[in-house]
Amino acid sequence: MAQSIFAFEQPVLRKFQRPRLNRWLLLFATATWVTLYAAMGRRFWIRGIHLSDSLDSSLLLVCVVLGAAIALAWRSVWQQWQNNLQPGQWPPLSLEQIRGLTPSQFEAYVAYRIFARHGYAVDNVRDVKDGGVDILVTDGFGQQAVVQCKRYRGTVGEPIVRDLYGTMIHQGAVYAYLVTNSNFSEEARQWAAGKPIELIDGRRLVQLSQAE
Secondary structure (H helix, E strand, C coil): CCCCCCCCCCHHHCCCCCCHHHHHHHHHHHHHHHHHHHHHHHHHHHHCCCCCCHHHHHHHHHHHHHHHHHHHHHHHHHHHHHHHHCHHHCCCCCHHHHHCCCHHHHHHHHHHHHHHHHCCEEEECCCCCCCCCCEEEECCCCCEEEEEEECCCCEECHHHHHHHHHHHHHHCCCEEEEEECCEECHHHHHHHCCCCEEEECHHHHHHHHHCC
């Protein structure tokens, strides 16, 4: 596997557990914003809005910026909470059981058993014209990776890895995963070496799905 300079590494090593302190800080920031917003509203109610006044314009700017940041933070918390509910639908499967899944089931298994269970926000984009992307995953720092799932009987070759690399660049993602229930050719592994692409074969997939 290529040495990653991004936040994305092997999913089993990226089990994302946001410290409780962060939740408390978010609650504190929300309470601060509400207090500031109320104070600003009272000030504007009493004396009107004067954007030429540096204090009025500063209060308005801080409220808008802080409010947007807090809204995005709560959205992230909500997505993580939803994702934590979904992985339990998929127990760890053996390689033989994985081979018995349909393509859509295989993508869902990879999305929720491998990535969401380890803290990534996932967007399974199956059944649409995804341009070679089966799953989009976002880590706790907001960085995005593309995931392509190949339910194969044969060996996954170098051309597929090349295509995924192009897809990653086109999507503007920082990392890419190619996941299969089968194996990768030596040429595919050599081509991926040194690039922000991780190849997960069937044996590794089973290990990741069973890891706590």
